Amino acid sequence: MAWYNASKAAVVNLTQTMAAELAPHRIRVNAIAPSLADTPMKSFIMEGFDDAAEKLVLQSIPLGRLATGEDIAAAAAFLASGEARFVTGVILPVDGGRMVA
Incomplete structure (x- = not known):
């Protein structure tokens, strides 16, 4: 799972970096x-x-x-x-x- 977790961290970093770099061009990331x-x-x-x-997974x-x-698509449509x-x-x-539980 280390490879999976590392890829998730990369997405966070890339998203935030691109958002900062592209914001002056009014591009949202x-x-x-x-x-x-x-x-x-x-x-x-x-x-x-x-x-x-x-x-147990469901209880978490x-x-x-x-x-x-559909839940994920709705979030994408909002963004x-x-x-x-x-x-x-x-x-x-x-x-x-x-995340908050």
């Missing part, structure tokens, strides 16, 4: 940081988990479920919209509250 989502990658990550382990998410593709016209350099967690 943001990123989405989804937690475990109900996608094919979930099967890879949770391979070998028994029902009890899967239940305050909203009580995994993210969906791309005029409603986010003054938002740049943000890493938006789409994690059901897991």
